[in-house]
Structures are given as structure tokens and as C-alpha cells.
Amino acid sequence: MSLQKAKAFVIVLAALLLSGCGQALSEREIVRAVFFVQQQGSYSACLLLADQNAGEDGTHYKTASALGVTPAQALHRAEMALPGQLYYGLLELAALPPGCDWATAQELGELLYDKAQPAPELSVFVLDSADHSWAQDAAALYEDMKAVEREYALHCGLQQLFTQADGCAVPGYRADSGYNFYLMPRNADMLFLAGMPAQLAAVLCGQTNRFCTSYADGTALCEAEAGVTVEGSDVQLHLRDAKWETLSAAANEPQVLLCAELQQGFSLLTAKQTTDFFHFHFFYENLYGPAAAPPAPTLEILFE
Structure with a gap:
């Protein structure tokens, strides 16, 4: 075989491997997000897919959804409703059911891991409790969650569901602003957090290095770069380059008010928690x- 023919053979072989054994990427069903909700003892699964037949001004996503007794059955039925072969290599986001507990998070995490091994950047959220129409809302939910990730420098990867055997921590989607947070111990009730405690939990979990929250009943706002160090039992929260905004004369000492609410939030996060969500025991x-x-x-709390 000549050198030129050998090069051509290698190029063709590489193209076949990248496209999935001869099937072009444009001919497959490309999954971008997966959503789960629990409905009266059953599960609904929705696949958000890239619509490769949409025009320049058309809708760029399409959906396939189905019900099942288990999440795996619901997802399988949604997959079977599609004509093409599914491709999970570009999967970016998964939404767990609202009110999700540890066992459900583990079950769904394992299911998604089997599907999404080529997608290491997959992000995980817990969906809000509002009623959603998949056909109408799935694309907007996906875009909103990705926007929250960018705005708050927030990321919870699929692998973070499995980093601790006795619990996991996942951010929750909210439609207005900011994000919620879920602490899911293995053998206790889930702890739902909103507002400042949610952002503090995300920082302590290492899922963000940005702190941007309102406090003092919404009359003050702080935005800062955040980091955590631990010395023995002393947890040091570093807030760098803090920017302050006050909307009321009652918030004339924004730093003092912030510290007070952070201490309250920290007490909430660490009260009666046998699960080491923040790795304090490890340190x-x-x-x-x-x-x-x-x-x-x-x-x-250290301002720098």
C-alpha cells in the first residue's frame, strides 16, 4: 500500500470512529439534557434533543418524554419514541426530581453514568416543584440552568453524587434568581436551603467560588469571590473584593449584617449533621x- 493510500485509509477510519461506526453525527439524536419528575408513584423522563432539521430562525430543540414505574423505564420509553440512534456524548445537564432524596439521587446518578460516560462536564440540578409541560418548558429550563451556572460560577458534576457514601449535595433550580441547595444524607431527612444558606453551602461544598446574595430582608446585596480554608475546627470563609449595595437606611452596616446572617446560616448547616457534607471531619x-x-x-469570616 502506498503512503498516500495509507494516509487516506487512516483518515477514513478515524472519521468512522468519530461518527459512530459509519453513522454521521447529523443522523443521530443528540441529547443535551435529561429531566426527571416523580408523579403519583411513577416517573416522567424528558429528553431535550438538538433539532438538527430546524432552520436558522426555527426552534433548535425538540423533546421526547414518557412515563414509567421506574426512572430507567421512563427513560427507556422516551428513547424508544425516537426514530434515530441516541447519542449522549454531548449531554450537558440532568435535572433530578423536586424533593429528591439520597436514594433517588444515587439511582438516577448511576443510570445517567451508564448513559453519559463520554460527557464528563455533565451538570446536575434538582428541578423546582412547579408543574412543567416538557414540550413547552424543557428548552427554557435547560437554558435557565446553564445561565445560573455561568452567572454564579456554580457546578455540581455527576461524579459529585458519589464522592461521599453517606450523603450528597446538589444545587436546586429556582425560576426567579439565585439557586436553592439540597443536602441529602443517606439515613436522614433531606435539608432544603434557600437564599444565603444555599450559597454558603455551595461555597463550603466547593461547588462555587462566587458569593452573590441578598440579605437583611432583601435590603442589602453582597458580591464577592469566596474561598474556604480549615484549621482544626475553625472554618475560615474568605470573601475577596466584596462589593456592597444597600437599598434601605436600615442596612447602614452591611458588613455587620452579613456576618450575622452568615453565622446563622452556618449554624443551620452544621446543626445535628452527622453527614460530613463539607469534609470538616476529614480536615x-x-x-x-x-x-x-x-x-x-x-x-x-475574613474580608480581603
């Missing part, structure tokens, strides 16, 4: 040994 045991019983953590 403490690294310093004092695995047999050391960590005391209750304290929060120190």
Missing part, C-alpha cells in the same frame, strides 16, 4: 489523627 482528622473526635466547627 480535622488529617491534623489530629483518625481517632480524634472533631468538636463542633466554628466560622471565621
Whole structure:
């Protein structure tokens, strides 16, 4: 075989591998997002797909949805409703059911992992509790969740559902502004968080380095770069380049008010939590040994 023919053969072979054994990407059903809700003992699964036949001014997404007794059955039925072969390699987002608990998060995480192994950047949210029409709302939900990720520098990857055997932490979608947060212990009730505690939890979990929240009953706003260090049982929250906005004379000491609410939020997050969502026990045991019983953590707020 000549050198030119060998090069041509390699190029053709690579093209076949990249396109899925001879099937062009344009001929497949490209999944961009998967949504789950639980409905009266059954599950609804929706696939948001790239609509490759839409014109320049047309809708660029289409949906396929189905009901099932289990999430896997609902997802399989949605897949079977599509004529082409599904491609999950460009999957970007998955939404878990509202009110999701640890067991459901693990079940759905394993199901999605089997589907989405070529998509390491997959993001996970918990869906809000509003009634949604998949055909009308799925594309907007997908765009909104991606916008929340960008605006708040927020990311919870699929692998983060499995980093702790006794719990997981996932941001929750909200339609107005900001985001909610869910702490899901394995053997206890889920803790739902909104507002400042939600953002504090995301920072402590390492899912964002941006803090942008209203407080003092909505009369003050703080935006800062956030980071966390831990020394023994002392948790240090670093807020850098903070920007302040006050909307009322009652918020004339915004930094003092912020610190007070952060301490309240920290107390809420750490009260009676046997699950080490924020790895505080890990840091403490690294310093004092695995047999050391960590005391209750304290929060120190540092403005830099």
C-alpha cells in the first residue's frame, strides 16, 4: 500500500470512529439534557434533543418524554419514541426530581453514568416543584440552568453524587434568581436551603467560588469571590473584593449584617449533621489523627 493510500485509509477510519461506526453525527439524536419528575408513584423522563432539521430562525430543540414505574423505564420509553440512534456524548445537564432524596439521587446518578460516560462536564440540578409541560418548558429550563451556572460560577458534576457514601449535595433550580441547595444524607431527612444558606453551602461544598446574595430582608446585596480554608475546627470563609449595595437606611452596616446572617446560616448547616457534607471531619482528622473526635466547627469570616 502506498503512503498516500495509507494516509487516506487512516483518515477514513478515524472519521468512522468519530461518527459512530459509519453513522454521521447529523443522523443521530443528540441529547443535551435529561429531566426527571416523580408523579403519583411513577416517573416522567424528558429528553431535550438538538433539532438538527430546524432552520436558522426555527426552534433548535425538540423533546421526547414518557412515563414509567421506574426512572430507567421512563427513560427507556422516551428513547424508544425516537426514530434515530441516541447519542449522549454531548449531554450537558440532568435535572433530578423536586424533593429528591439520597436514594433517588444515587439511582438516577448511576443510570445517567451508564448513559453519559463520554460527557464528563455533565451538570446536575434538582428541578423546582412547579408543574412543567416538557414540550413547552424543557428548552427554557435547560437554558435557565446553564445561565445560573455561568452567572454564579456554580457546578455540581455527576461524579459529585458519589464522592461521599453517606450523603450528597446538589444545587436546586429556582425560576426567579439565585439557586436553592439540597443536602441529602443517606439515613436522614433531606435539608432544603434557600437564599444565603444555599450559597454558603455551595461555597463550603466547593461547588462555587462566587458569593452573590441578598440579605437583611432583601435590603442589602453582597458580591464577592469566596474561598474556604480549615484549621482544626475553625472554618475560615474568605470573601475577596466584596462589593456592597444597600437599598434601605436600615442596612447602614452591611458588613455587620452579613456576618450575622452568615453565622446563622452556618449554624443551620452544621446543626445535628452527622453527614460530613463539607469534609470538616476529614480536615480535622488529617491534623489530629483518625481517632480524634472533631468538636463542633466554628466560622471565621475574613474580608480581603
